[in-house]
Amino acid sequence: MLHLFCPYCQELREEDEFHYRGQAHIVRPKDPESLSDKEWGDYLFFRHNPKGIHHEMWYHVSGCRRFFNVTRNTVTYDIYETYKIGETPAVTAKEETE
Amino acid sequence: MSNLTTFDFSARAENTQGATRRETPLHHIIHPNAEMAKVAFNEVAFCAQLTLRGNPDNADFLAGVEKALGVALPLTPLTSHASDSYYVFWIGPNEWLILAPNLAPAAVEASLRAELTGHFAVVDVSGGQTLMTLSGEAVREVLQKSCGYDVEACFPVGKVVTTHFGKATVVLHHQIEGTYLMVVRRSFADYVWRWLEDASAEFGLMVKGA
Numbered sequence: 001m002l003h004l005f006c007p008y009c010q011e012l013r014e015e016d017e018f019h020y021r022g023q024a025h026i027v028r029p030k031d032p033e034s035l036s037d038k039e040w041g042d043y044l045f046f047r048h049n050p051k052g053i054h055h056e057m058w059y060h061v062s063g064c065r066r067f068f069n070v071t072r073n074t075v076t077y078d079i080y081e082t083y084k085i086g087e088t089p090a091v092t093a094k095e096e097t098e
Numbered sequence: 099m100s101n102l103t104t105f106d107f108s109a110r111a112e113n114t115q116g117a118t119r120r121e122t123p124l125h126h127i128i129h130p131n132a133e134m135a136k137v138a139f140n141e142v143a144f145c146a147q148l149t150l151r152g153n154p155d156n157a158d159f160l161a162g163v164e165k166a167l168g169v170a171l172p173l174t175p176l177t178s179h180a181s182d183s184y185y186v187f188w189i190g191p192n193e194w195l196i197l198a199p200n201l202a203p204a205a206v207e208a209s210l211r212a213e214l215t216g217h218f219a220v221v222d223v224s225g226g227q228t229l230m231t232l233s234g235e236a237v238r239e240v241l242q243k244s245c246g247y248d249v250e251a252c253f254p255v256g257k258v259v260t261t262h263f264g265k266a267t268v269v270l271h272h273q274i275e276g277t278y279l280m281v282v283r284r285s286f287a288d289y290v291w292r293w294l295e296d297a298s299a300e301f302g303l304m305v306k307g308a
């Protein structure tokens with residue numbers, strides 16, 4: 001059972017209150033018509049699958065019903081930080097290797 | 099503060115809408131009260147409930163709500179404000195639940211709409227959910243059995259959390275010391291009641307007013 005700190009409720013809650021909603025920071029292209037099929041396909045379907053640091057979205061579905069971001073290690077399941085939508089992560093994979 | 103702890107059973111049969119008889123989601127429950135019951139249950143019938151959405155950074159919105167209700171919106175997460183007529187619960191950063199035990203939902207909605215302009219939403223959700231109170235000397239044990247949320251760690255009077263009770267999502271409010279108010283979707287009410295009946299069996303359960 002993971003414990004996640006909801007940045008909106010400002011409290012640690014158990015995993016069963018949350019849903020996992022995949023990779024974070026995916027920006028919808030401003031002008032989809034100008035993209036190649038490959039670029040559009042990458043946006044729609046292709047996601048990172050890193051071993052280690054991963055930025056992902058979670059949904060506090062049985063709580064405040066807000067989406068937020070989590071930096072998690074996919075190997076150890078360590079959660080380094082949680083942060084609101086629109087904020088940038090403090091922990092990134094590049095820093096981790098330095 | 100208004101009294102939400104006593105069930106008015108006559109309200110169940112009250113015929114206020116001509117031929118349509120109102121029934122609470124738990125109108126059907128029959129429970130033989132345990133002797134020496136350590137858990138007390140009560141359904142609060144027909145309480146006005148409204149969901150309010152708006153921008154907490156908009157001073158006009160905050161002032162309008164305070165003028166309409168006579169109570170300020172709680173802006174700190176997981177807190178509530180109460181007055182003689184209203185409970186206002188923080189649900190999310192731009193969402194609140196307003197309870198008005200003695201007012202008609204339409205009257206509360208009208209008073210809010212009279213004061214608010216611009217981007218906001220107020221929705222009468224009274225028919226979609228029901229209120230229950232839990233009290234008694236073993237109430238915390240029952241909540242600890244039923245909720246993943248740790249009610250013994252940090253749950254002072256006035257705090258409100260949305261969490262799970264059994265597998266149902268509920269809004270749980272510490273109303274007065276040792277008395278908890280639960281807001282339950284009406285379609286989950288029977289499930290929550292049955293769960294509670296089972297979870298309370300070892301402590302003894304009584305339904306107030308029954």
Ligand SMILES: [Zn+2]
Pocket residue numbers: 006007008009010060063064065066
């Ligand atoms: Zn939350």
